[in-house]
């Protein structure tokens with residue numbers, strides 16, 4: 001009797017816990033959809049993390065509640081030996097590429113002639129610069145993903161694609177849209193430009209060679225045998241094709257994109273594609289996209305034009321590898337060849353020597369390129385880049401230009417190989433190189449180049465954000481010996497500042513105030529700003545979270561450091577060496593003496609969460625630094641509210657260029673109007 005009673009109670013508890021877990025999963029899926037698909041989240045990151053944390057807790061405590069399709073299961077599954085083959089049926093075709101309006105018109109004429117149609121609708125889609133994938137759902141559940149391979153047979157990358165947050169693990173279609181028992185969709189894995197730049201920065205911080213462009217970064221990340229590595233990479237997927245779907249029969253490509261894929265919540269309704277009523281319309285869209293290419297958040301390398309009607313597509317059929325009803329109208333390449341005039345060596349803040357190619361200036365996509373980092377000696381050797389060589393240079397988005405390769409067939413024998421100098425080009429001290437030649441450093445502690453770069457890094461926006469302390473100022477502070485270590489920045493008075501070129505009373509005062517503000521920045525930014533070798537923003541964030549304070553971190557032993565997920569033995573060594581140095585400890589001590597007191601992660605969060613509490617924002621017009629969505633998210637994270645129209649309750653209108661009616665309304669109501677810069681200042685440093 002007793003037993004059965006407690007059994008009942010257990011079942012009851014289990015039921016309520018199971019319901020909670022189910023509800024959390026549904027909720028998190030919904031927020032994933034809002035965030036990754038609609039780019040319009042309705043809760044803050046902190047709230048999202050809380051839901052996720054709670055679900056993880058439940059699944060850990062009650063393993064029977066775990067589900068392979070739970071949102072918690074995106075962490076990666078550990079290494080595998082190889083990728084299994086996956087057959088594609090129908091095959092994954094490629095596209096014929098053309099580069100001129102004339103060729104596009106020929107394509108249109110041919111299609112119309114063969115179909116006997118006087119006019120044809122086309123769907124024009126961006127040609128996403130990533131790599132093709134196929135994703136399979138069975139009974140609405142994610143079961144498999146594969147690469148294109150040779151089109152017939154690809155590789156099974158299910159474990160990797162599962163870690164990509166924009167791929168739902170369970171389909172949750174809009175009302176009324178049915179999900180076929182087996183659904184095969186296709187699209188592209190890619191990386192946003194901004195995410196790509198952040199990833200590269202991290203790689204550079206950690207002493208690794210950066211990726212050449214978002215496409216290579218996406219490919220390298222997707223084809224990892226260890227899906228945990230993929231999980232840490234900011235990949236996205238956009239879907240544009242349904243290859244198999246028993247029971248539904250869409251009539252057009254436009255319907256596939258906007259009714260089915262959007263209906264299954266596999267595609268954002270905002271994804272750019274245009275239905276064109278004729279080929280001129282499509283050509284017009286190509287011009288618009290080419291013009292607006294830099295404003296897109298992802299790289300595209302052209303436009304894909306598809307005959308809209310499926311019965312027409314069927315009639316036109318296929319050549320061996322390409323459909324005859326679609327074409328890729330590519331943009332001019334963002335690559336160019338030029339000549340290496342010289343290879344110079346720069347000294348960074350940690351004393352690292354970096355070879356830089358000085359190029360014969362060349363215009364790539366409207367930007368003149370005259371320098372490109374070659375990263376380290378090993379890269380120069382691997383690519384065999386010599387002074388005088390012709391080289392292929394690529395510029396992807398706003399990224400630093402990249403030397404893809406040298407063109408040895410164009411050598412005339414006059415070229416000179418590069419040798420890393422054995423003394424520092426700035427202070428003449430000796431240098432040391434690592435065995436693999438990826439790291440060469442100046443050995444002097446007092447090298448002025450290092451000090452200058454350290455100051456620049458310390459004061460930079462992503463560091464302690466000392467407004468006004470840029471390159472020129474840092475250079476002079478070192479030259480005039482006003483600053484000999486970082487702590488000296490805090491003891492400069494107005495007279496000192498005014499010794500610098502073009503700094504009068506007003507600017508001196510501004511600098512003093514900016515320095516004052518930098519005394520209380522979050523610990524993670526302080527750790528990054530110190531310029532400890534191998535410790536970039538990401539690692540600094542991990543350390544700040546783990547230790548909470550500088551003293552705790554300084555006391556941490558090797559073992560404790562490597563026990564932190566994301567901190568390897570090399571980073572730990574570097575930290576130990578940095579904090580072990582008496583000189584560094586003295587600088588840290590003086591920084592403290594001078595009132596530098598980093599905020600602990602809790603203080604940082606408290607401060608951040610309430611910074612905009614009770615304030616209501618409206619956005620209008622264009623912004624440069626953020627998308628509207630990012631700005632709104634930021635406001636919410638800081639405790640504020642965002643609404644879409646100006647009312648008496650509005651506190652701020654943030655107005656970019658091309659602001660419309662809302663600006664007028666705000667003025668009538670005496671609402672404070674902020675431009676982007678003022679807004680940036682209000683939301684605070686590092687945002």
Ligand code: IVH
Pocket residue numbers: 093094095096125126127128129130131132148187188240241304323326328
């Ligand atoms: S349609 C039969 N649409 O371009 C249809 N492809 O050069 C074939 N791609 O392998 C693909 N964006 O990886 C299509 N909107 C888009 C695309 C796209 C990028 C890639 C895809 C394909 C390659 C063909």
